[in-house]
Each structure stands twice: as C-alpha cells, then as structure tokens.
Amino acid sequence: MVTASQQKEDFNVPPEVDNQWCPGCGNFPILQTLKKSLQDLDLRSQEITLVSGIGQAAKLPQYLKTNYFNGLHGRALPVATGIKAANPEQTVIVTSGDGDVYGEGGNHLIHTIRRNPNITVIVHDNMIYGLTKGQAAPTTQEGMVTPTQPEGVIDEPINPVALAISLDAPFVARANAGDPKETQEILKEAINHSGFSLVDIFQPCVVFNKVNTYQWFKEHTYYIGDEYDYDVSNRAEAFAKAVEEDKFPLGVIYAHDRRKTFEDAIGMYAVDKRPLYKREMNCSVRSALLASQK
Amino acid sequence: MSQHIKDDFSIVIAGQAGQGIQSVSHILTHVLKLEGYHVFATKEYMSRVRGGMNSTTIRVSSKKRDAYQSKVDLFVPLDPNAYEHSKKRFTDETMFLGFKKEDFCSDCIMEVDFINIAQAIGNRVFANAVAAGAILGLMGVAIEQPKEYLRQFFVKKGEDIIKKNQEALEKGHKMGEHFAFSHDVTCSFETDEDVKDDLFISGIDAVGFGALAGGVDFCSSYPMSPSTGLLTFLAQHGRECGVVVEQATDEIGAINMTLGASYAGARGIVTTAGGGFALMCEALSLSAMTETPITIHIAQRPGPATGLPTKTAQEDLDLVLHAGHGEFMRAIYAPGTPVEAYEITAHALDTADKYQIPTFVLIDQYFVDALYTIDKEEFKILPHKKHIVESDREYKRYALTDDGLSPRSVPGYGEGLVCVDSDEHDEYGRITEDVDGFRMQMMEKRLFKRKELLEKDALDPEIVGKKSANTLVVCWGSNRNVVDEAVENIDDKEVSVVHFVQVFPMNKKTKKMIKDTKKVVVVENNATGQFANLLQKECDRKIDKRILKWNGELYSVEELTEKIKDVL
Numbered sequence: 001m002v003t004a005s006q007q008k009e010d011f012n013v014p015p016e017v018d019n020q021w022c023p024g025c026g027n028f029p030i031l032q033t034l035k036k037s038l039q040d041l042d043l044r045s046q047e048i049t050l051v052s053g054i055g056q057a058a059k060l061p062q063y064l065k066t067n068y069f070n071g072l073h074g075r076a077l078p079v080a081t082g083i084k085a086a087n088p089e090q091t092v093i094v095t096s097g098d099g100d101v102y103g104e105g106g107n108h109l110i111h112t113i114r115r116n117p118n119i120t121v122i123v124h125d126n127m128i129y130g131l132t133k134g135q136a137a138p139t140t141q142e143g144m145v146t147p148t149q150p151e152g153v154i155d156e157p158i159n160p161v162a163l164a165i166s167l168d169a170p171f172v173a174r175a176n177a178g179d180p181k182e183t184q185e186i187l188k189e190a191i192n193h194s195g196f197s198l199v200d201i202f203q204p205c206v207v208f209n210k211v212n213t214y215q216w217f218k219e220h221t222y223y224i225g226d227e228y229d230y231d232v233s234n235r236a237e238a239f240a241k242a243v244e245e246d247k248f249p250l251g252v253i254y255a256h257d258r259r260k261t262f263e264d265a266i267g268m269y270a271v272d273k274r275p276l277y278k279r280e281m282n283c284s285v286r287s288a289l290l291a292s293q294k
Numbered sequence: 295m296s297q298h299i300k301d302d303f304s305i306v307i308a309g310q311a312g313q314g315i316q317s318v319s320h321i322l323t324h325v326l327k328l329e330g331y332h333v334f335a336t337k338e339y340m341s342r343v344r345g346g347m348n349s350t351t352i353r354v355s356s357k358k359r360d361a362y363q364s365k366v367d368l369f370v371p372l373d374p375n376a377y378e379h380s381k382k383r384f385t386d387e388t389m390f391l392g393f394k395k396e397d398f399c400s401d402c403i404m405e406v407d408f409i410n411i412a413q414a415i416g417n418r419v420f421a422n423a424v425a426a427g428a429i430l431g432l433m434g435v436a437i438e439q440p441k442e443y444l445r446q447f448f449v450k451k452g453e454d455i456i457k458k459n460q461e462a463l464e465k466g467h468k469m470g471e472h473f474a475f476s477h478d479v480t481c482s483f484e485t486d487e488d489v490k491d492d493l494f495i496s497g498i499d500a501v502g503f504g505a506l507a508g509g510v511d512f513c514s515s516y517p518m519s520p521s522t523g524l525l526t527f528l529a530q531h532g533r534e535c536g537v538v539v540e541q542a543t544d545e546i547g548a549i550n551m552t553l554g555a556s557y558a559g560a561r562g563i564v565t566t567a568g569g570g571f572a573l574m575c576e577a578l579s580l581s582a583m584t585e586t587p588i589t590i591h592i593a594q595r596p597g598p599a600t601g602l603p604t605k606t607a608q609e610d611l612d613l614v615l616h617a618g619h620g621e622f623m624r625a626i627y628a629p630g631t632p633v634e635a636y637e638i639t640a641h642a643l644d645t646a647d648k649y650q651i652p653t654f655v656l657i658d659q660y661f662v663d664a665l666y667t668i669d670k671e672e673f674k675i676l677p678h679k680k681h682i683v684e685s686d687r688e689y690k691r692y693a694l695t696d697d698g699l700s701p702r703s704v705p706g707y708g709e710g711l712v713c714v715d716s717d718e719h720d721e722y723g724r725i726t727e728d729v730d731g732f733r734m735q736m737m738e739k740r741l742f743k744r745k746e747l748l749e750k751d752a753l754d755p756e757i758v759g760k761k762s763a764n765t766l767v768v769c770w771g772s773n774r775n776v777v778d779e780a781v782e783n784i785d786d787k788e789v790s791v792v793h794f795v796q797v798f799p800m801n802k803k804t805k806k807m808i809k810d811t812k813k814v815v816v817v818e819n820n821a822t823g824q825f826a827n828l829l830q831k832e833c834d835r836k837i838d839k840r841i842l843k844w845n846g847e848l849y850s851v852e853e854l855t856e857k858i859k860d861v862l
C-alpha cells in the first residue's frame with residue numbers, strides 16, 4: 001500500500017480556480033514544467049513555498065498546490081529571504097516577471113545575490129509588462145514601440161545573466177519556455193543547487209509582445225550543450241558567454257559551490273536545525289543577559 | 295564665597311564632538327550610580343562625528359528624577375567655545391570647572407587645564423579621567439571606588455593604560471578636593487544603597503530588552519538615526535539569544551524580509567525613523583492585507599525630509615496613524631519611561647502576533663539617548679505564547695470566524711497549506727474579485743472586527759493625580775517624566791497628568807474620561823498638535839490648550855512648568 005506521503009504530489013489546484021492567463025501564453029509551459037520538476041524532485045506541497053510579486057507571471061503560485069506568499073510588486077526577493085532564514089526546511093522558489101524582478105525589484109536582486117540565501121528565482125522573461133498592458137520592461141529590446149514608448153524603447157536592455165554572474169551568483173541559467181524538456185532539467189538543477197539560483201526563462205507574451213514570439217526565441221537562441229569544453233564554474237568564461245547577444249545561449253551558464261548560504265552564515269542553524277517557529281523562547285539566556293547588565 | 299552642592303544637582307559637560315564628552319560622562323555617571331546616587335543623563339549633539347558643539351546633562355539626586363532640567367549647577371567646558379553654547383542655561387549659582395573665561399564669575403571658576411595635565415601624564419586622552427576626577431573630588435566622592443571602576447573599564451587595554459588613567463583621575467580628584475576646601479564647597483545629599491545594583495541603561499536598550507522579553511527572533515533593518523540603536527542592540531546579542539539579525543540594504547527590503555520571516559513563523563521587528571518608515575508604507579499595507587504580524591519601532595526626529603537627524607521630535611504620529619494605502623487597523627504605542635519601553639515593546643510584539651496586525655512602538659531621539667537607573671526587578675523575561683496553530687488538510691489561512699481572527703499556521707506546520715495574498719482573497723488565500731462576497735467579508739474581518747478587538751484590549755493611560763481633576767495635562771511618549779515633574783511643581787490638586795502609553799486605538803473608558811473633563815491641555819513636540827487632533831476626533835471634544843514645541847529640542851522641567859502655569 002502506498003501511504004499519502006509516498007504518493008507523488010500532482011500539485012494540481014481545484015478545477016474551479018480560474019486561470020487568468022491568455023490562451024497560448026508562455027506562462028502555461030512554465031507552470032507545467034515547474035510542476036514536473038517538483039514531482040521529479042519528490043517534494044511535497046507542504047515543503048514548498050512559492051513567493052511572487054505582482055504581474056501576470058506572479059500569478060503562478062495561484063495555480064500550483066503549495067504554500068505561497070503573493071506579495072508586492074518587486075518585493076518577492078526579500079520576502080523569500082526572510083522565509084528561508086526563518087525556516088531553512090522549506091524549499092523556497094520565487095516565480096515572477098521581468099518587470100517585477102529586474103525593474104521594480106532590481107535593487108533587491110543585487111543584494112539578494114550578495115546575501116545568497118538558498119532560494120531559486122524563476123523569472124518569466126517576456127520582455128514586456130503584461131499585466132499593465134504592454135509597456136516596456138527592463139529586458140525589452142531597443143527600438144520596440146509600446147504605448148508608453150511611441151518612438152521606440154531608447155534604454156539599453158538589462159542582461160540579467162551577466163548581472164548575476166558579475167555578482168558571483170552560485171547558479172545562473174537561461175531557459176526557453178518553448179522547450180519544456182530542457183527547461184525541466186534546468187529547473188531541477190537550480191532547485192537542487194545550494195545558494196541563490198537564477199533561471200531567466202524566455203516566455204512569449206502572445207498579446208503584448210508581437211516581436212519576441214515562440215518562433216523568434218527559437219531562432220535567437222542555442223543550447224551551450226556539450227559540443228565543446230565549457231567550464232561552467234569558470235566565472236570569466238561564463239561572463240563571456242553571458243554577454244553573447246546575437247544568439248542567446250541557453251542552459252546552465254554559471255554554477256559553482258564556492259559560497260556559503262545566508263542561512264549557514266547567520267549561524268542560527270549550526271547546532272539547532274529547527275526552524276524558528278518550532279523553538280521555545282530561550283528565557284534563561286535572555287534573563288542571564290539582563291542579569292549581567294550593570 | 296561658599297557654595298553648596300544640593301540634592302538634585304545638574305552637571306553639564308560640553309565641548310566639540312570627539313573631545314571626550316562621552317567618556318567623561320560615562321565614567322561619571324557609572325561611578326555616581328555605584329556610589330548610590332540616582333543618575334539621569336541626556337545628551338544633545340549635532341549630526342557630525344567631529345567638531346560642532348555638544349553637551350551632556352547629568353542630573354544627580356537622592357530620589358529618582360528622570361527629566362531634563364535646564365539649570366546648570368556645575369558647568370564643565372572641554373572647549374573654550376562651550377560657554378557661549380550653554381550660556382542661556384547658567385544661573386547665579388552655576389559653578390564652572392575647566393577653561394577660564396573672564397566673562398563668567400571668576401570666583402566660582404575652578405581652573406583646571408585638563409589637557410595640560412593629561413599631556414604631562416603622556417597623552418591628551420587622559421584629559422577625560424582628569425575631568426571626571428575633578429568633578430568627583432569637588433563632590434566629595436572618595437577616590438577608591440572610581441579608581442576601581444577605571445580599572446574595570448580599561449581592563450582590556452592593559453596595565454599601563456589603567457595606571458595612567460588612574461593617575462589622571464587622582465590628579466583631577468586632588469584639585470577638585472582642594473577647590474572644595476578652599477572655596478568652602480559643601481555637599482549634602484543622601485545616597486540610596488539600592489541604586490548600586492540598579493541597571494543603568496539607555497531608553498533604546500530598554501526597548502531592546504523589551505523586544506527580547508517579547509520573544510523577538512527576527513529583525514532586519516536599515517540604519518537611520520536615531521533608530522539604529524535597536525538594530526545594534528539586537529545584532530550584539532542576536533546570536534546568543536537566538537535572534538536572526540540582518541542589516542538590509544534599504545527599508546523596503548528590511549520590512550519585506552521581516553514579513554517573510556513572520557509569515558514563516560518568526561516574531562519580527564523592524565526599527566527605523568520617519569524617513570525610513572515612509573519607504574515602508576506599502577509593506578505596512580501588505581502586513582495588514584496578508585494579516586502577517588509585524589512590530590515597527592520608530593525613533594522620531596524632526597522632518598521634513600532629512601530634517602535634523604540628531605534632534606528630537608514627535609512629528610510622525612500622523613504618518614503612522616494614516617500610513618499605508620487602503621483601510622485597516624493598527625495599534626500604536628508610545629512608551630515614556632524605560633520600564634514602559636520594556637513592557638510596551640514586549641506587548642507590541644505579542645499584540646501583533648495575537649491579532650495578526652502591524653503594531654508600532656513610537657519613541658524619539660531624546661528617549662533613545664537618555665540614560666536611566668532602573669531597578670532590575672522591573673524587568674522580567676517570561677515565556678510568551680506563540681499564537682500559531684498546526685494546520686490540517688482542510689486548512690484555510692483566512693477562514694471566516696465569529697471574532698474575525700483566522701487561526702494562523704505557518705508553512706510546514708501540519709498537513710495544510712498556508713497561502714497569503716496581497717490581492718483581495720478568499721478564505722483559502724486565492725485572488726478574488728467577488729465584490730459583494732469575500733471583499734466585504736474580508737474587510738469586515740480586517741477592519742471592523744479587528745477594531746472592536748483592539749479597542750477592547752487598548753491599554754489605559756497612566757494617570758498621576760486624581761482622575762476627576764478639573765484639568766488634565768495630557769502627554770504621550772517621552773514627555774511623560776517632564777510633564778509629571780512640571781505638574782508636581784505646580785502642586786494643584788485640580789491638575790492631573792494623563793500619559794498615553796497607547797495612542798491608538800483608545801478604549802471607551804478613556805475616551806469618556808477625556809470627554810468629561812473640564813479642561814484638557816495637551817503637551818507634545820510638534821507644530822500642529824497631532825495627538826491633540828487625534829483626541830479631538832476620538833473623544834469628540836475640543837482640546838482647550840496645546841503646548842507645542844518643534845525646534846528639535848526637548849522640554850525642560852522649568853520651561854514646561856511655566857508653560858503649563860500659563861494655560862491653567
């Protein structure tokens with residue numbers, strides 16, 4: 001007999017939950033791929049907390065049966081850091097948009113990579129603001145005409161992969177929502193990797209981005225693969241790969257285990273592994289501290 | 295000319311930043327406390343690390359007197375320009391110790407060139423010990439105990455430094471004694487044996503111990519004067535006490551990280567000043583919407599914008615009352631003494647958890663930096679209850695209940711899932727736009743039912759004097775002691791003090807008391823009477839008189855006594 005805890009989770013939400021994504025949107029394959037990755041990793045719903053900001057991508061936690069914290073636009077990363085620091089037993093995954101993580105939350109991205117909590121950050125990179133109806137995102141290509149950039153985008157797009165490598169993030173990958181099998185493997189590796197993992201997933205927005213379509217992403221990407229001797233832990237090599245932009249490299253671009261995680265560094269779990277909520281308040285230590293004062 | 299050092303003696307040490315005011319005051323206050331004097335100290339400083347003109351006032355008395363007095367009994371300038379800075383505080387009886395300045399009564403000047411003496415010993419840093427020694431000698435404090443204190447104070451610096459400091463102390467002490475003898479300075483006040491074992495702590499450390507007593511185990515904050523002391527305190531003691539402490543890279547990150555931790559079951563606090571809190575407002579609203587507990591500690595300073603970073607104010611009450619978009623409940627506390635700060639901070643943390651709301655502890659620069667002697671028995675650390683439950687398969691984070699509180703679980707604790715959302719949501723935590731159903735039910739729960747619970751649980755104000763007096767002098771936060779003393783000076787049975795330790799919400803009884811009083815006077819440190827306005831609205835009456843000050847400085851007992859007399 002198979003007990004409840006041995007059964008694989010399906011992570012399905014009840015059918016009455018109304019999905020707000022447009023038919024054909026690249027968010028669907030990301031959702032399916034993430035589900036399969038979590039199944040492959042034999043995780044239970046209760047062990048996972050999804051964290052998101054605001055946007056179309058940020059609605060993903062609504063459609064996956066796990067714990068979730070759907071917070072403010074741009075602020076998913078500090079929330080995820082706090083959750084992981086208070087309970088390292090949880091698998092903490094951020095799923096949010098390019099505007100959310102790279103725009104409104106750009107400052108948090110920089111400093112969360114520096115802090116290095118063991119979390120996975122999945123960015124649905126559709127190179128556009130979907131929820132607010134088609135304005136430029138930090139990843140929008142130069143020249144794209146949008147309702148708020150009628151003359152075309154003039155700002156240089158951000159290169160999140162290069163940014164993360166420059167900050168020595170332990171795991172940096174790029175995937176394409178149109179390639180579910182490859183993406184699933186990348187996600188599994190990212191979740192398993194200790195420390196901050198960034199997975200930027202190219203995601204077609206079929207309504208507001210008519211340029212960067214499934215077809216476009218196919219044509220403008222290639223997998224690093226095994227065709228040559230690429231040292232994924234070499235930062236300089238990874239950086240050189242990251243700045244290739246005529247065709248974007250896909251796959252794990254940078255991975256290493258040279259950095260301590262935030263949860264380890266704060267020293268709170270070295271002896272006692274229990275999450276904070278399971279601990280009794282240590283009155284005697286606190287009283288002793290008070291008694292030692294003069 | 296003979297001089298008398300009376301009970302309730304005010305010593306002011308003034309000079310440039312970096313000239314040693316802190317060290318002299320530190321030695322002096324600790325030694326006097328160990329001698330059995332009640333000591334209260336408050337500092338006034340500029341927002342710079344070197345130069346400027348700063349001062350510390352040390353009030354020494356045989357009974358507890360924890361308020362700022364303007365009068366100076368003994369003035370100790372560490373810089374020739376200090377006279378000008380403090381001149382308005384001098385009286386006919388002020389004694390001077392240090393650099394000579396001809397304009398001031400030369401007869402009562404004890405000229406001691408601290409620096410010259412220190413340099414003779416080997417280094418000008420010993421000037422601090424010379425100054426402390428001279429003051430103690432003048433006050434007739436025996437040399438042994440101060441010498442021993444210096445040994446302990448410099449123990450890590452090695453025998454040579456200890457010896458030289460002791461030598462400097464003795465040199466100063468002899469001069470002080472000699473001056474007292476030759477000028478017929480006598481000293482008469484009683485000491486209190488019990489004070490020797492008291493705590494001697496700052497207002498901000500009282501908040502820190504209160505946070506520990508309240509079971510805090512997470513704090514992420516961003517430095518900003520005058521609030522940083524709490525972050526420092528928790529960082530210093532975090533590891534041993536089991537508190538995760540992280541300096542964030544901005545206030546938005548700080549509060550969101552703390553909310554994440556709180557959602558996962560930690561008891562979280564953030565500390566900031568008005569400007570930093572302004573950045574946290576969106577997340578305050580998130581705390582309310584997701585019903586994630588948090589305590590926000592705000593040490594106020596004058597604004598707008600960067601304002602006066604090292605001065606004091608009570609200007610952020612309006613901000614805190616109204617901060618955050620949308621409509622929701624919060625509880626706001628304003629302790630005025632270290633004991634209150636201790637109890638209230640613990641209470642604020644517990645209230646946040648119990649009612650799943652944001653709570654505030656509002657203090658100010660003056661209170662942060664003031665130093666008090668406190669009976670240790672007043673501070674007790676007791677286990678707190680965790681207001682979280684184990685979830686089952688059917689668990690719904692926002693289950694609708696009669697009292698409006700949904701049992702709170704955390705991820706991983708039980709078989710259920712904990713889903714929280716900043717969008718309007720259903721009982722499970724999923725986004726909904728059901729405007730007639732869930733929207734109304736969730737607003738009822740977050741706003742109206744919570745209001746009822748919080749009002750019922752609101753702390754009564756502290757009343758000094760009879761409740762039915764004709765005039766109530768109302769204060770909140772750090773004005774408590776100075777108002778108490780001013781009203782005590784006025785000595786009128788028909789004038790009582792009402793101190794609000796909780797400013798919002800108020801219970802019915804309190805509102806009625808204010809409404810039914812003949813005359814209500816409100817004292818606060820802002821230009822518009824923010825608390826007076828709140829009282830008018832909450833208690834449905836006009837506030838008769840407002841005593842306001844907003845130049846960045848605190849009230850002195852003398853000043854406030856006159857101002858209250860004027861409006862009676």
Ligand SMILES: Cc1ncc(C[n+]2csc(CCOP(=O)(O)OP(=O)(O)O)c2C)c(N)n1
Pocket residue numbers: 054055056057058073096097098099100101124126128129130131132137
């Ligand atoms: C503080 C704040 N500013 C602006 C918004 C409006 N807003 C919501 S989502 C969004 C952009 C979303 O873009 P992205 O993160 O790329 O998500 P997508 O919809 O493309 O998946 C904006 C500007 C908001 N909710 N909060």
Ligand code: SF4
Pocket residue numbers: 020021022024025026027056126130131204205206207208
């Ligand atoms: S707007 Fe674009 S990103 Fe959003 S759901 Fe529709 S297709 Fe997807």
Ligand SMILES: [Mg+2]
Pocket residue numbers: 055097098099124125126127128129130137
């Ligand atoms: Mg987007």
